[in-house]
Amino acid sequence: MDLFLDFLAAFGRQLQSPTLAFLLGGMAIAALGSRLDIPDAIYRFIVVVLMLRIGLGAGIAIREADLSELMLPALAASVLGVVIVLIGRLTLAPRAGPRPEDGIATAGLFGAVSASTLAAAMVLMEEDGLRFEAWVPALYPFMDIPALITAIVLAQLARKSGKVRPRISAIIVDSLRGSALSALGLGLVLGVIARPDPVFASFYDPLFRGFLSILMLIMGMEAWARLAELRRVAHVYAIYGLTAPLVHGALGFGLGYLAHLATGFSPGGVVLLAVMAASSSDISGPPTLRAAIPSANPAAYIGASTSIGTPVALLSIPLWIALADVIFSL
Amino acid sequence: MDLFLDFLAAFGRQLQSPTLAFLLGGMAIAALGSRLDIPDAIYRFIVVVLMLRIGLGAGIAIREADLSELMLPALAASVLGVVIVLIGRLTLAPRAGPRPEDGIATAGLFGAVSASTLAAAMVLMEEDGLRFEAWVPALYPFMDIPALITAIVLAQLARKSGKVRPRISAIIVDSLRGSALSALGLGLVLGVIARPDPVFASFYDPLFRGFLSILMLIMGMEAWARLAELRRVAHVYAIYGLTAPLVHGALGFGLGYLAHLATGFSPGGVVLLAVMAASSSDISGPPTLRAAIPSANPAAYIGASTSIGTPVALLSIPLWIALADVIFSL
Amino acid sequence: MDLFLDFLAAFGRQLQSPTLAFLLGGMAIAALGSRLDIPDAIYRFIVVVLMLRIGLGAGIAIREADLSELMLPALAASVLGVVIVLIGRLTLAPRAGPRPEDGIATAGLFGAVSASTLAAAMVLMEEDGLRFEAWVPALYPFMDIPALITAIVLAQLARKSGKVRPRISAIIVDSLRGSALSALGLGLVLGVIARPDPVFASFYDPLFRGFLSILMLIMGMEAWARLAELRRVAHVYAIYGLTAPLVHGALGFGLGYLAHLATGFSPGGVVLLAVMAASSSDISGPPTLRAAIPSANPAAYIGASTSIGTPVALLSIPLWIALADVIFSL
Amino acid sequence: MTTSAVKLTVIVERLLKPAVEQLLTKAGVTGWSVFPGGGCGSHGLHRAEAAQLVREFAIVKIEAVLRDRDTAESIARTLTTQYLANQPGIVWLSPVEVWRAGKF
Amino acid sequence: MTTSAVKLTVIVERLLKPAVEQLLTKAGVTGWSVFPGGGCGSHGLHRAEAAQLVREFAIVKIEAVLRDRDTAESIARTLTTQYLANQPGIVWLSPVEVWRAGKF
Amino acid sequence: MTTSAVKLTVIVERLLKPAVEQLLTKAGVTGWSVFPGGGCGSHGLHRAEAAQLVREFAIVKIEAVLRDRDTAESIARTLTTQYLANQPGIVWLSPVEVWRAGKF
Numbered sequence A, B, C: 001m002d003l004f005l006d007f008l009a010a011f012g013r014q015l016q017s018p019t020l021a022f023l024l025g026g027m028a029i030a031a032l033g034s035r036l037d038i039p040d041a042i043y044r045f046i047v048v049v050l051m052l053r054i055g056l057g058a059g060i061a062i063r064e065a066d067l068s069e070l071m072l073p074a075l076a077a078s079v080l081g082v083v084i085v086l087i088g089r090l091t092l093a094p095r096a097g098p099r100p101e102d103g104i105a106t107a108g109l110f111g112a113v114s115a116s117t118l119a120a121a122m123v124l125m126e127e128d129g130l131r132f133e134a135w136v137p138a139l140y141p142f143m144d145i146p147a148l149i150t151a152i153v154l155a156q157l158a159r160k161s162g163k164v165r166p167r168i169s170a171i172i173v174d175s176l177r178g179s180a181l182s183a184l185g186l187g188l189v190l191g192v193i194a195r196p197d198p199v200f201a202s203f204y205d206p207l208f209r210g211f212l213s214i215l216m217l218i219m220g221m222e223a224w225a226r227l228a229e230l231r232r233v234a235h236v237y238a239i240y241g242l243t244a245p246l247v248h249g250a251l252g253f254g255l256g257y258l259a260h261l262a263t264g265f266s267p268g269g270v271v272l273l274a275v276m277a278a279s280s281s282d283i284s285g286p287p288t289l290r291a292a293i294p295s296a297n298p299a300a301y302i303g304a305s306t307s308i309g310t311p312v313a314l315l316s317i318p319l320w321i322a323l324a325d326v327i328f329s330l
Numbered sequence D, E, F: 001m002t003t004s005a006v007k008l009t010v011i012v013e014r015l016l017k018p019a020v021e022q023l024l025t026k027a028g029v030t031g032w033s034v035f036p037g038g039g040c041g042s043h044g045l046h047r048a049e050a051a052q053l054v055r056e057f058a059i060v061k062i063e064a065v066l067r068d069r070d071t072a073e074s075i076a077r078t079l080t081t082q083y084l085a086n087q088p089g090i091v092w093l094s095p096v097e098v099w100r101a102g103k104f
């Protein structure tokens, strides 16, 4: 009982975070019909800077890390990516209308990872003083890419036109060439082999919170704008969007906890793994799916992810932090 | 006599401010035919960040403020907004050519508030160590909206087509939905209810001066560019643009001084009220007037405000600071 | 021998600089087919801020400088600009295919100065603790404009249509009106006559390294993209692009060393002069040449400068720093 | 293979974009495209790309392809008489041929 | 002085831009222009200029002037049947006259 | 209701924009619109939107609607012969119908 009260207190404290407030603020001003908008050029630059920052930070720290520790969590991330999509295939797809692709693509996005949610979790954990191995954010592609590939393969199996085999290597290469993953990878490599510490400290790190607050504003406005589209598809997408992040996050937390027991994976790492699992892709996943599963209805999967999945995943970050506070009795 | 010398010294010192230097620099390079320009996306982002910064700053401080103190200055602001437009109706409009709307719309902009001038005053006062109640910048809409509404009502009366009654509530809602006021309001609310202090301190506040310097550059270039248009309208606009900011600022200073006597309104608050009164809107006011008084000539009111009113108001900021230095013997 | 080893060690240390790493990173991701791109609006803003920063920094410091010291280095810079183009006229142009203009325009760009290379050198030298007179970056136009004019005059002589005389004053004015030089000049003037120290310290200086890292990324991607074009022109451009920066830099270092002996020009100043000489213009020079020598093939001169000249000049910065370390036994 | 249609092009300030879109929707037009730009006309210069203080005064081009010429004409009439009398803007019509006529 | 030609206009999401450009290149088209924008159609709204989460879903207009109408028609046919069946996009053709016909 | 007119479309690099605008002004054209973009042609690729080092080499489209076809032809002739001989750019003409013919 005490544990539960602790949990509620920790959860409530986290919900006041400015990061989440900007998200809700974005939804509110969109709902009120505000004409405020952030120029597209700024948005694209913000995403690049955030991903470079995450990559550089991880890269700088990896220099001194024992990379063998990375293996188990990376495996856990990949398993989560695949399993989440399989769960969606079994639960969502059969209920999501005549075309199974719609449900499969949606599950693919929820298996993949949201860069903005990951960044928000990093800031919230820093405010809470919850530490993680510096390489954890680099697990992003280990969960993201297997999830997208699983969805694409399942969609092709569903169509039963067994002829076209997905070229998995092409999908991996194409994913890594996307703007967000390229920036993450570039930052990672530069962090490891160059000495970017001064520019990291004078530019990338100080801008991190601020740019994230603007990105949260955009995500909030976008979530509200897409709700209209979501209304045009089956109810089950809304239900999935509301519940799946919690289920997936719990799965991620569970697997992370096992890694903690096995190799001492940090509590912060467990939380980040849960957040990545809970999050759904809304920047880099959709175009990959659109290109590979053209018959799936984007209104369904983008609506479910951007309008519901991402806000729920963002608002659930405090949940995983509070859970960690209690379970690891921090 | 000593007082007057003190005043001149303070005034001269302030004029060296980098903020004003960037304004004059913008006018100079435009006059010299430079091809330097600031991308539109950057400009729009700068305005949003400045308004969020002003709102967040006010909101954070309001948490601990005694809001009953706000009432009298807010009333003063609204009275100023209305009175300035009425003065313009009586002095400018009859002299401004065949169509009274042109003069009325111009008076409307001069009654309204310029975000860039307000921001510049905040930076100049900070450099001078002149403090104000944190909620003073939030008086912006209390002066801005009544001024615009007064102008719109007067224009409709002038047209004597008494049939169409202006929907005042629609104008208020539309004003608040504009990009600048939305950002101000959002910042204010987030400042009060979330805890945005870390992101305020790491991002919004450090960028304030820098972004303002870029905005001043833009305002200077724009002032120069619009001068050509102003030449196409009656002389009286130029005369109004040169003198009105000083008259309005003095009115604002006077009303602020009364509030100081009545409820201890701070000297810095008095200066900011004078600056808001002296300033004329050039970002958010014009589209409201264009939509509501389509028959008024934008070359007249935008020219008068952007080309003359705003530079004069900006250059008069040191005047109000120096006046406060002398009157409140700071 | 020891000296040579010292030199190699210093050179190797410098090559690890994050500034150069971002350049190589940009080339690498472009080569790997990444879709990462930086919005044009951001790029243009970065150039303006970097040039304002360089100008403001120089202007602030010039206030206390003895400007008579500037004369000899400024003369050296102008001589370098002219001499480099003349060398190119004699060596490159006769070997560069049927149209001498192509080679002359290329030599013009290599005589001119690259803003990004200059900025990179300033950051690398700061990391190395190598100091220079604050006005040295202001030598930029003293080398840049004479080089462009020399190329334009030579091109007109080559065409033997002696009738059209180049209007040298028009070219100077047009150069100074370009975005980059306007921003440099504006910063310089504001630095001298206003007191921009607070905004310099809170905005322009902190953003310098970060914006430069983004610019290096862009230069790297652009260098890779233009390589294809370069393949369509004669080999000699590639050879010139590879060797000329080293020759020109050595010339600059030599002239700077003479100025050091004559008037005590600082070792850092000598390095910056070498870097400016080694660098080739890729932002502001090309449009001047295009307008004045329309018959020259841009694929040749832009390819040689952007794809090869600039990367080589950037990677040679550590060379001049290491040379200074050894020669001035720092 | 192709069907004749008309393209209605409207160049106005962003301020009028909602009004134009409402006219198009009311007239049953199923789609249109919007391109930001700048221009020059009797109301002076509108910059493209460089900072312009009032975003609502930036130029946009709205292009709508329709199969029914009368609809296009009536939209253009409403626009020119009700909105563009004293506001910047022009309207023109041009012939096009479309595929998949059902889309228009 | 002038030569008749046709202009093929394709409005698609940026995702399809490489495919369209490949079709044009294969068909021997020597040049085209690209303009970023936004729009509205059966697949909903595409913003112009304001931040849009997925860059690949932004609208672009591709204009290619060609002298050979048959080539234009065959490109349009491939596009409408192979790509635009269930993806946003429209295609139209319009008559133009060009100078320096050799360029096209 | 409508009047026939021609639309002159010029696609050039920003470097030539002032020259084109001067030609239009000299010829008495009362208005034109400008749209930033990118393109591909005999002088290679011009990016749209992504950073491009030299702003003056970005592509712009200039559209001018005129009532007088001869004026349009003479502007196009001057452009193609004097400016576009060895610089990137194309020009085309297309038929349009306008309202409020007095504006053009």
Ligand SMILES: Nc1ncnc2c1ncn2[C@@H]1O[C@H](COP(=O)(O)O)[C@@H](O)[C@H]1O
Binding pocket: D011, D012, D038, D039, D040, D041, D042, D043, D044, D045, D046, D059, D087, D088, D089, D090, F030, F031, F032, F033, F034, F063, F064, F065, F066, F104
């Ligand atoms: N003749 C024209 N051809 C093309 N665009 C025009 C023309 N006249 C006006 N425009 C466009 O319409 C806008 C408003 O024109 P105006 O109402 O004449 O001020 C201008 O800024 C241009 O973008």
Ligand SMILES: Nc1ncnc2c1ncn2[C@@H]1O[C@H](COP(=O)(O)O)[C@@H](O)[C@H]1O
Binding pocket: D030, D031, D032, D033, D034, D063, D064, D065, D066, D104, E011, E012, E038, E039, E040, E041, E042, E043, E044, E045, E046, E059, E087, E088, E089, E090
């Ligand atoms: N009738 C139309 N006229 C002009 N543009 C259109 C039209 N219909 C669709 N579009 C454009 O094509 C895009 C995709 O249309 P759709 O396939 O109908 O969703 C829209 O976003 C518009 O940019």
Ligand SMILES: Nc1ncnc2c1ncn2[C@@H]1O[C@H](COP(=O)(O)O)[C@@H](O)[C@H]1O
Binding pocket: E030, E031, E032, E033, E034, E063, E064, E065, E066, E104, F011, F012, F038, F039, F040, F041, F042, F043, F044, F045, F046, F059, F087, F088, F089, F090
């Ligand atoms: N056939 C064409 N259709 C449309 N635009 C073209 C065409 N050819 C060239 N362009 C445009 O004109 C620019 C210059 O073309 P060019 O002179 O061929 O290099 C290109 O970048 C395109 O934007």
Ligand code: NA
Binding pocket: A084, A109, A110, A111, A112, A113, A114, A248, A276, A277, A278, A279, A280, A281
């Ligand atoms: Na996930």
Ligand code: NA
Binding pocket: B084, B109, B110, B111, B112, B113, B114, B248, B276, B277, B278, B279, B280, B281
């Ligand atoms: Na006012």
Ligand code: NA
Binding pocket: C084, C109, C110, C111, C112, C113, C114, C248, C276, C277, C278, C279, C280, C281
């Ligand atoms: Na040089």
